[in-house]
Amino acid sequence: MDLRKVKKLIELVEESGIAELEVKSGDEAIRIVRSNGPFKPAAAALTEASAKTAPAAELQPRPARITLKAPMAGTVYAAPSPGTAPFVHLGSEVTAGAILCIIESMKMMNEIPAQAAGRVVEILTRDGEPVTDGQPLFRIEPTAAA
Numbered sequence: 001m002d003l004r005k006v007k008k009l010i011e012l013v014e015e016s017g018i019a020e021l022e023v024k025s026g027d028e029a030i031r032i033v034r035s036n037g038p039f040k041p042a043a044a045a046l047t048e049a050s051a052k053t054a055p056a057a058e059l060q061p062r063p064a065r066i067t068l069k070a071p072m073a074g075t076v077y078a079a080p081s082p083g084t085a086p087f088v089h090l091g092s093e094v095t096a097g098a099i100l101c102i103i104e105s106m107k108m109m110n111e112i113p114a115q116a117a118g119r120v121v122e123i124l125t126r127d128g129e130p131v132t133d134g135q136p137l138f139r140i141e142p143t144a145a146a
Contacts, residue, residue: 006030066116068138070131074105078127086127092120093143100138103131118142 013021013032022031070076078086078101087099094100094114103110122139125131 064142065121066118066140066142067136068100068112068115068140070103070133070135070137071112072103072105072110073133074103074110074131076125076127076129076131076137077102077104077109078123088120088123088138090120090123094118094120094140101125112137114138114140116140116142 009021009023009030009032013034018034020031020033023029078088080087080102087101088094095117096114098114099111100114100120101112103112118140120138121141124136124138131137
């Protein structure tokens with residue numbers, strides 16, 4: 001099964017909020033199970049066939065990704081001021097407490113810090129976009145030292 005298709009299926013499961021998805025196409029099959037905690041990739045996306053042939057090193061569990069959610073409703077800003085560089089980019093290494101974005105709420109600018117050290121693997125909002133309380137903003141893959 002094409003890796004792009006697997007990634008798309010994972011995104012669909014994530015966006016829809018369903019708990020489980022199983023797809024069979026010919027002799028290929030994939031089962032994606034969503035946990036109640038943070039999104040856990042890799043292990044759920046492997047088919048039985050690829051799991052049997054994959055080297056042991058590839059089957060090592062990766063640390064669970066941390067989803068940073070908006071603590072309040074408002075407007076998200078990626079940079080400290082218009083025309084300046086954003087706080088983080090996709091792939092940026094961050095430390096715990098590092099500012100990831102700002103949420104303007106009730107005319108107050110609230111800095112949103114990283115909860116743990118790691119690498120930014122997903123940015124789920126755009127600069128100037130309105131967000132709701134609890135809306136996912138970033139996904140961070142913790143580093144070994146986190």
